[in-house]
Amino acid sequence: MPATAQSHQPRRRRRTTRLLAVAAGAVTAGALAAAALPGTASAGEGHDGHQPGRYQDVQLLSFNDLHGNLEPPAGSSGRVTEVQPDGTTKTVDAGGVEYLATHLRQARKGNPYSITAAGGDMVGASPLLSGLFHDEPTIEALNKLDLDVTSVGNHEFDEGATELARLQNGGCHPTEGCYTDKEFEGADFPYLAANVLDEKTGKPVLKPYWVWKNNGVKVGFIGVTLEGTPDIVSAEGVKGLQFKDEVETINKYAKVLQGQGVKSIVALVHEGGFPASSSYNYDCDSPGADDGISGPIVDIAKNVTPQVDALVTGHTHNAYVCTIDDPAGKPRMVTSAASFGRLYTDTTLTYDRWTGDIARTAVKSANHVVTRDVPKAPDMTSLIDRWNTLAAPIGNRPIGYISGDIGNTGTESPLGDLIADAQLAYGKELDPETDLALMNPGGIRAPLTYAAKGAEGDGVVTYAEGFTVQPFANTVNLQNFTGAQLIQVLKEQVSGSNEAAPKILQVSSGLTYTLDLTKTGPDRVVTDSIRLNGAAIDPAATYRVATNSFLAGGGDGFPTLGQGTNDVVGADDLKALEQYLTANSSATDPIAPPAADRITIVR
Structure with a gap:
């Protein structure tokens, strides 16, 4: 097995491969540096056998705060507000994992360098279809969505760290047993919890970071939840855990990744902000929009090390695509895709193969509506029908x-x-x-x-x-x-x-x-x-x-x-x-x- 420190070769969907990638031991900085040298096999020949150019666009698809909403959310929870060209607004019905799957799969077409990441609260506070089964249906759906990585959110701790570990690693529920004739396999993607420590060991309860690799391109991800999680989760859910400062934690692991030769870094932060407009396509950076966004994420973004190239955020259930200056005064993209699977964010990270870093001036991003006018993904329909059959007598x-x-x-x-x-x-x-x-x-x-x-x-x-x-x-x-x-x-x-x-x-x-x-x-x-x-x-x-x-x-x-x-x-x-x-x-x-x-x- 190759030494791939918490790394992953993209789009490998066999569970055995994913588990090996997540569980791999640490690689030395020298090994990663050697892999990045121009002209080596790892740094890479292109998919057509030719040497790739200096710059490579990497597609980052992201969403947050799904909360187990597999079926289209009802009422206002299933709509988004859209600014029209004339300045008026309208509401659009949105959400539902059958449609989210179709939109993400369509977005990936023609993008061989594509990553899908999430900003936490994938589970917890879920509708009955998922919540009745302790969110096993949502993890199964996220596997089918080809989610690559997510941070934890506060709701991942609603049932405690032991249950979160089960969602990551698999196994039937400890008191209710197996809901189907197959044992629950767990998540094919890593949950990241860099700032959530076990009080006894002082170590993160799950992986703190993860590295995506494709043909010499490397992008590191650091995942944190809000430090104030104990204030909004039951005492039993956070028993035995410590929640550390978001900025200090991200900066710590950014140095670790840099030391391993990973210079392109994205922070998945389950903390958010409050945009000046409720419309998902509001121009946060438009002239005169100095107060385009407020809230905790602003201070976090202003203090996270410039080594981090973008922040995918969540928690406040708001939609925004903003640039906020890093400590060096350089604009940096900060995004959030509302909640309940109503939006997804498509961000282009332009990777410089010579430096191994993101060319920040070329980063572009936009939120897109998960409209319901596209075909439903048949595999998601089958998943929903199967779990609904089990839930129907109660629901x-x-x-x-x-x-x-x-x-x-x-x-x-x-x-x-x-x-x-x-x-x-x-x-x-x-x-x-x-x-x-x-x-x-x-x-x-x-x-x-x-x-x-x-x-x-x-x-x-x-x-x-x-x-x-x-x-x-x-x-x-x-x-x-x-x-x-x-x-x-x-x-x-x-x-x-x-x-x-x-x-x-x-x-x-x-x-x-x-x-x-x-x-x-x-x-x-x-x-x-x-x-x-x-x-x-x-x-x-x-x-x-x-x-x-x-x-x-x-x-x-x-x-x-x-x-x-x-x-x-x-x-x-x-x-x-x-x-x-x-x-x-x-x-x-x-x-x-x-x-x-x-x-x-x-x-």
């Missing part, structure tokens, strides 16, 4: 009825109110003294849509749809808080770690307050406006609060929610939603979308 069961779409967007969303009401009702079953419920918006993964899907019928909510809305299997927990603590919780929505990007809790019926966005910091929550069933919150009184287990552990930047007392742990939050829908709706009397009028917004 097709009706659990409620709605009279219209119940959305999950906005500072306060109708679906957020509905879920909070469901948790309050369930909390009162556990303890009649329960006063209110709080729900984190990030735990609501999709809207409830009225339109018929398949044979379910208009307005019918199936278990599969409920699972797509709340896929985390969090429990509903009850805790006691003082009124002073409750006020502090509401202020933590817009202060501390949430000051720059507020996380507004969805509140149950009876809790009202004013959010004044003209102010700054915690003052944005107007203390005197907070009411429960019309009465002011008494700082000295005790209140019984229902939350999911993630919030009850202080997640999402709410440390005060981790200080509750008199804990009671109930069933999972999806059961609470199911019970509420079943008890409060019928085919003749469906639930109407809540008004979302509990939080008064001052702008």
